[in-house]
Amino acid sequence: MELEKRGVATATVCSAPFLRPARAEAQHHGMPSVPFVKILHPMATASYAAVGEEAKKVLSEIINALTTAAFYKEEAVSEPDEKNNVFMVDGGVGELNELFYERGWTDGLPIIPPTEGNVRAMLSQSHYEANATLGFLPPSMNPVTVEKLAVNAVLAGCVPDYFPVVLAAVEGLLDEELGLYSMQTATNTTAPLLIVNGPIVKILCLNAGGNLFGPGCRANATIGRAIRLILINIGGEVPGITDPSTHGQPGKYSFCIAEAEDESPWEPLHVELGYPKEQSTVTLIGAGG
Numbered sequence: 001m002e003l004e005k006r007g008v009a010t011a012t013v014c015s016a017p018f019l020r021p022a023r024a025e026a027q028h029h030g031m032p033s034v035p036f037v038k039i040l041h042p043m044a045t046a047s048y049a050a051v052g053e054e055a056k057k058v059l060s061e062i063i064n065a066l067t068t069a070a071f072y073k074e075e076a077v078s079e080p081d082e083k084n085n086v087f088m089v090d091g092g093v094g095e096l097n098e099l100f101y102e103r104g105w106t107d108g109l110p111i112i113p114p115t116e117g118n119v120r121a122m123l124s125q126s127h128y129e130a131n132a133t134l135g136f137l138p139p140s141m142n143p144v145t146v147e148k149l150a151v152n153a154v155l156a157g158c159v160p161d162y163f164p165v166v167l168a169a170v171e172g173l174l175d176e177e178l179g180l181y182s183m184q185t186a187t188n189t190t191a192p193l194l195i196v197n198g199p200i201v202k203i204l205c206l207n208a209g210g211n212l213f214g215p216g217c218r219a220n221a222t223i224g225r226a227i228r229l230i231l232i233n234i235g236g237e238v239p240g241i242t243d244p245s246t247h248g249q250p251g252k253y254s255f256c257i258a259e260a261e262d263e264s265p266w267e268p269l270h271v272e273l274g275y276p277k278e279q280s281t282v283t284l285i286g287a288g289g
Contacts, residue, residue: 001026004034011065013058015041017244021139021185024236029141035065086116100155105233107225107253111155122150125163135174138181140236144170148234149226155233156226161204162219165282166226169194169256172284173227183286184237189249192231193287194224194256197270198280201258208258213251224254249289 003010014022014036026034037058043051089096096113100106112118123130123146130147137144146167153166173180173192183190196206207217215221237243245252261268261277270281 001029001031001034004031009066009068011035011037011062013037013039013062015039015043017041017187018185021181021242024140024242025138035061035068037061037065104238106155107228107232109225109253111229112157114151114154118154119147119150121160122153122158122163123147125160126150126167128167134170137173137231137235139184139242140234142234142236144174144230144234149230152229152233153222153226156229157218157222158226159218159222162223162226165194165196165200165204165223166230168280168282169223169227169284170230172282173231175284178284179286180235184231184235184243187244187246189245189247189252189288190286191249191252191255191289192227192284193251194227195269195283195285196223196256196258196281197261197268197275197283199278200280201261206256206258208260209263212257220256220258221254224256227256228253251287251289255287 001010012022012035016038018041019036019038022036023032026032026036039054039058040046043054046054089099093110093113097106097110100111101108105111126146128134128146130145130150132146134144134146134149136142149166149170150163153163158166169192172178178192180192183192200206201208204219205217206219206223212220231237239245239248259269266272268277269283270279271277273281273283275281
């Protein structure tokens with residue numbers, strides 16, 4: 001993309017499952033017309049003969065892209081109309097759930113209505129302004145505002161006291177060292193796993209014991225689910241479209257645990273990473289399942 005901006009024609013070769021995420025990122029950078037050449041997937045395990053045949057099929061497209069003037073244009077990136085953030089729904093919770101499901105705003109499970117009161121209560125636990133932008137989430141690279149995070153925390157069933165953990169986790173998601181873009185668009189089962197440490201574990205009654213990866217604990221379940229809804233609704237991770245994971249995994253619904261520090265013979269994870277024991281932290285890693 002940088003070459004296109006400098007007037008150098010390019011041809012980005014991309015296998016089929018990754019074409020949608022690639023176009024989404026190009027759109028975000030104001031380059032919707034940048035040329036992509038689609039090839040079959042997978043190529044890594046294909047025979048030399050199959051790779052050669054595929055190369056012959058797309059060679060003319062590559063030559064055409066490289067011998068044509070650069071496609072880059074200074075096009076404005078479309079921003080959502082903030083005036084339409086609030087809308088009214090006739091009917092009850094059932095109708096609201098149907099609307100959200102039809103629009104792709106859920107993980108397939110029922111949601112809690114993100115009323116203005118519910119969102120305000122969530123925002124009351126944030127040290128940020130509601131309209132503060134923390135960064136951009138892949139693959140769609142949409143802006144992450146604190147208000148949007150609060151809405152998704154409500155949808156997931158979080159109580160307001162959980163919101164600081166959600167915020168900390170999102171700050172981790174936005175750290176380039178995590179490699180979230182690769183996780184969001186991978187064909188494997190990798191997903192962000194949240195590991196919570198420090199006093200907040202006992203304060204919020206996070207499960208750090210038996211069945212910690214299973215059901216039964218509201219804090220674990222809803223904090224992890226909030227992150228997944230954020231990845232879907234803000235990051236634009238749509239299963240089967242921008243998320244090409246072959247099988248997926250249960251952790252892509254909710255993936256949040258805590259460390260049983262008092263029972264461990266080792267130093268807590270966050271202490272090993274250089275944080276004081278009395279500080280509450282959220283560590284993120286990419287984990288498969």
